[in-house]
Amino acid sequence: MAGTTVLGRLTWQAATVAGVAAETPRVTTIAFDVPGWPGHQAGQHVDVRLTAADGYQAERSYSIASAPGGTRVELTVVHIDDGEVSPYLTGELRRGDQIELRGPVGGYFVWAPGDGGPLLLAAGGSGVAPLMAMVRLRAAAGSAVDTRLLVSSRSWEEIIYREELERLAGGRLTVVHTLTASAPPGWAGYARRVDAGMLAQVGPGPAERPRVYVCGPTPFVEAVAEALVGLGHQPQAIKTERFGPTGS
Amino acid sequence: MPPIISRGFGGRRRGDAPPGRVPPGQYVTRDFPVLSAGPTPRTPLERWDFSVTGEVDEPRRWTWEEFRALPAEEVTADIHCVTKWTKLDTVWRGVSVDTLLEGIGTAAGYVIQFSDGGYTTNLPLADVRGGKAWVVFGYGGGPLEPQHGGPARMLVPHLYFWKSAKWVRGLRLQAADEPGFWEVNGYHNYGDPWREQRYWGD
Numbered sequence: 001m002a003g004t005t006v007l008g009r010l011t012w013q014a015a016t017v018a019g020v021a022a023e024t025p026r027v028t029t030i031a032f033d034v035p036g037w038p039g040h041q042a043g044q045h046v047d048v049r050l051t052a053a054d055g056y057q058a059e060r061s062y063s064i065a066s067a068p069g070g071t072r073v074e075l076t077v078v079h080i081d082d083g084e085v086s087p088y089l090t091g092e093l094r095r096g097d098q099i100e101l102r103g104p105v106g107g108y109f110v111w112a113p114g115d116g117g118p119l120l121l122a123a124g125g126s127g128v129a130p131l132m133a134m135v136r137l138r139a140a141a142g143s144a145v146d147t148r149l150l151v152s153s154r155s156w157e158e159i160i161y162r163e164e165l166e167r168l169a170g171g172r173l174t175v176v177h178t179l180t181a182s183a184p185p186g187w188a189g190y191a192r193r194v195d196a197g198m199l200a201q202v203g204p205g206p207a208e209r210p211r212v213y214v215c216g217p218t219p220f221v222e223a224v225a226e227a228l229v230g231l232g233h234q235p236q237a238i239k240t241e242r243f244g245p246t247g248s
Numbered sequence: 249m250p251p252i253i254s255r256g257f258g259g260r261r262r263g264d265a266p267p268g269r270v271p272p273g274q275y276v277t278r279d280f281p282v283l284s285a286g287p288t289p290r291t292p293l294e295r296w297d298f299s300v301t302g303e304v305d306e307p308r309r310w311t312w313e314e315f316r317a318l319p320a321e322e323v324t325a326d327i328h329c330v331t332k333w334t335k336l337d338t339v340w341r342g343v344s345v346d347t348l349l350e351g352i353g354t355a356a357g358y359v360i361q362f363s364d365g366g367y368t369t370n371l372p373l374a375d376v377r378g379g380k381a382w383v384v385f386g387y388g389g390g391p392l393e394p395q396h397g398g399p400a401r402m403l404v405p406h407l408y409f410w411k412s413a414k415w416v417r418g419l420r421l422q423a424a425d426e427p428g429f430w431e432v433n434g435y436h437n438y439g440d441p442w443r444e445q446r447y448w449g450d
Contacts, residue, residue, distance in 0.1 A: 009449035014252055047332075047446075049273075051251040056259045059273045061331050084260045084275065092256045099254050105447055107433035108285055218282040222395055225287035235287045235365060242282050 012049060012100040013037070015073065017093050023160045027126060028090040029065065029076045034101055037071040040064055042133035043110040043213070043241075046073065046103030050085060060085045063215070063241070064104060065129040067136035073101065076129040076160060109213065109241045113138060117145035117211060118204045122194060122224050124152045124216020128160050130241060131215055139168050147173045148210075150202050152194050152220065154181040176202050194220070196227040206232035215241040266336070269326055271441035274334040281333055282395050285429065289364035289394075289415050296399060298348075298383065299418035302360075305353035312399070316385070318343045323382055325405035327412075328441040340403050342384030345376040348419070356421035360428065361402050361413040369413050369428035371404065371438070373421060380406060383416060408439040408446070 015032035023029055040046075045063045066074035079090040093099070111119070111134045119138075121131040128151055135149060153159040159177060169175040178190035178198065190198055204210045212233060214224045221242045228238055265276055299309040310318070323340045359373045375381065382403045385392050392398035397414030404412045410430045431437050436445040444450060 010447050012251070047273075049251070050254040050257045050259075052257050052259045053253055055251075056262050057251065057273075058257075058259055058261065058275065059332050060275075088254070088257050097255055098252045100252055105434055108430075218395065222282075222288060229287050235289070238287050240284065240286055242284065 010102050010105070012102045014098050015101040017095050017097045017099075018072065019095060020093055023076060024158045026079045026158070027076060027160050028079070029074055030089055030093055031066070031072060031074045032099075032101065034071050034073050037073060038104070040068050040073070040104035041107075041110040041112060042068060042137040043130045044104035044106045044133075045130070046075070046101050046105065048075070048085065048089070049100040049102065050088060051100070058084050061105070063130035063133070065132050065136075067133055067140050069140065076126060076132075078126045109215075109239050111137075111211065111213065113141045113143040113145065115211065117147060118208055119145055119147040120199075120202070120204060120210040120212045121147065121149045122152075122199070122212070122214045122216075123150070124194075124220030124224075125154070125158075126160060127214075127216030127220070127241070127243065129215075131213055132161055134213065135165075135168060135173065138173070144172050146204065146208075148202050148204065149173070149175045150178070150194060150198070151175065152178050152180055152216070155179055156182075156184045156187070174202070194224050194227070196230055199224070199227055200231055206234070209234075209237065212238040213241075214238060216243070218242045269336060270334050271328055272444050273446075274328055274332055274441065277333040277335055279333075280335060280338075280396065281329070281331070283329065283331060283410075284395075284414060285367070286365055291364050291399070291415070291417075293399060297417070298400070300348060300352060300421070301418060302420040302422050303354055303356045304421050308348070308352065315343065315383075315400070318347055320385075321382075323384070323403060323405075325403065327405050327409050330408040330410055330435065330439070330441075330446050334441075339388055340382065340384040341386030342382040342400070342403060344379065345381040345383065345419070346379065348383065349377065352421075354421050356423055358422045358425045360420040360422060360426055361416050362418055362420060363413045364415040364417055367413055367415070367429050369411050370426055370431060371407065371411055372425075375407065376404060376419070380404065406440075408436075408441050410435065411439050 019031040062075045065076045080086045183191045293312045384403045385400045401414045402412040
């Protein structure tokens, strides 16, 4: 649990598929029940291990998308055509199947309501997953921390968690989308890559000293983090998590 | 607990791994993924220096020009990231840590690498001596890109790659060990990929 020390070795644990849900044409969320789950912090990740019948194994790491609490762990996975693990997770797993998980892992890219805010969360594509864990935790805890979530997606159809974000937004949670490849007719929102001007409009500004979390593909994170530093945000306040492309 | 067989999982990449080159739990990538915890620092070369400090008889410091005038060598190594990718036969250019520590008197048993941006990572001093570690400024025949740690980073290829600090600015030698950035955030204090020392308790 948050704030406690892992004393023993993190062991591989059986995880049973409780549900599989398509988020977008290429992105699937798999919910696992992990009876011995020790709990996690919003923003942490988990190692996944698959074992073939002849003993061959493949491991990958995925961010946890679900809020802490209970023994449910949700992973949101992008199908990579030539990947080894993601096509199995997104295309093959059915309710009742079992794989193995080891975690949670990582004590830096994490947030808890007690950490306070304001929060500026910037996501590129499936980089929204660990930020969604924070947004879900914030809602579940009844936190009133001023939170701005900026999500960059290629198109309207490719926005992950779109309907859930629509339900959660309001009050002191602002959700802003930008669409980088195509926008539907009449789209009045941002339709470009995240830049300094967009970040300044979404806020909060450096004077409010937000805690900043940026997650996405490397070029996205590089550009956003550099723009934030340029706007005057303290580099130490900007936590980043980058992924790919690793063909996984 | 014996591993659970994943129904319908065949594994596509089993042919990718040359025997003896890929540690347990790793897979081979041809990309060069970037992992860092914050913004990429941009220190101008005229303000860059590299120092050896701590429990040494005489601290040392090199400007960028002085550092680049040190004897450099080409290093080919396999690198292993704790996030599970392994990249084979990466080619670097840099200065051996043996060169930087030459003639320095110390009774220290540990070394802390420290970097622009505040990153630190710790390891036994013996792990950076004897041709095992370099401060590299070149990659793949060109300069080391900022996102990969340029202008200069550590290269300690026998340990997981978080033990090779990007944007490194110096080595602090200490009698006592002191866990660094990831080592206090859940990751193993030593990080031997062949013993799969990824996390606390491994």
